[in-house]
Amino acid sequence: MHIVIIDTGCSNLFSVATAIHNLGYHSTISQDVNCISQADKLFLPGVGTAQSAMQQLNKKKIINLIKTCKQPILGICLGMQLFGSSSDENGGITTLNVINIPTKKINVNKLPLPHMGWNKVTVKNKHYLFHNIKNNNYFYFVHNYAMPLCNETIAKSHYGSSFTAAIAYKNFFGVQFHPEKSGYAGKQLIKNFLEIEI
Numbered sequence: 001m002h003i004v005i006i007d008t009g010c011s012n013l014f015s016v017a018t019a020i021h022n023l024g025y026h027s028t029i030s031q032d033v034n035c036i037s038q039a040d041k042l043f044l045p046g047v048g049t050a051q052s053a054m055q056q057l058n059k060k061k062i063i064n065l066i067k068t069c070k071q072p073i074l075g076i077c078l079g080m081q082l083f084g085s086s087s088d089e090n091g092g093i094t095t096l097n098v099i100n101i102p103t104k105k106i107n108v109n110k111l112p113l114p115h116m117g118w119n120k121v122t123v124k125n126k127h128y129l130f131h132n133i134k135n136n137n138y139f140y141f142v143h144n145y146a147m148p149l150c151n152e153t154i155a156k157s158h159y160g161s162s163f164t165a166a167i168a169y170k171n172f173f174g175v176q177f178h179p180e181k182s183g184y185a186g187k188q189l190i191k192n193f194l195e196i197e198i
Helices: 013-021 033-037 050-059 063-067 183-195
Strands: 003-006 027-030 041-046 073-077 102-105 115-123 137-143 153-159 161-169 172-175
Touching: 003 013, 003 033, 013 027, 013 041, 013 183, 027 033, 033 063, 050 063, 115 161, 137 153, 137 183
Parallel strands: 003 027, 003 041, 041 073, 073 172
Antiparallel strands: 115 137, 115 153, 153 161, 161 172
16 A cells, blocks of 8 residues: 655654554655656645645645545645644635635634643544444644534534534545554544445
């Protein structure tokens, strides 16, 4: 299986690669159009700002490639947020608009930001991404922004208010948490994604 981690210039690329390696698979970190287009599975990790990630993708001319890809792609944290229409960061950033849902600052109701640490994830719609993972399991989060609940939401979490923890739309999948830092449940989720057939 040809697995490509799209290089967004963020810091957690190698931890995602390590998590994939620990499942017995090899992955390639790349911004190359040909490499990405020939992949069987794609990962879009992200740590940092939507603005810097979009600038990086635009610079490498891979925005349209991601938007039109047909193979399964998993967005992680900021990577999932980029699938939305926009982000409230830095006064408003246009993102990939795969899903017509904006990413907004979490309504934390006086709780501190970022939302950092382990939190419960409730699966809203049964989906293979959460196969062999018990409902209301805990996953590791680090973020200030999130997608609101929407039709594409397959799992949610709560921190001051409810937000989307995972999405599924056609061949696009996303998780707001970091599966590569989420122990057994995170490992199982990555395994499930690698086994998904569309």
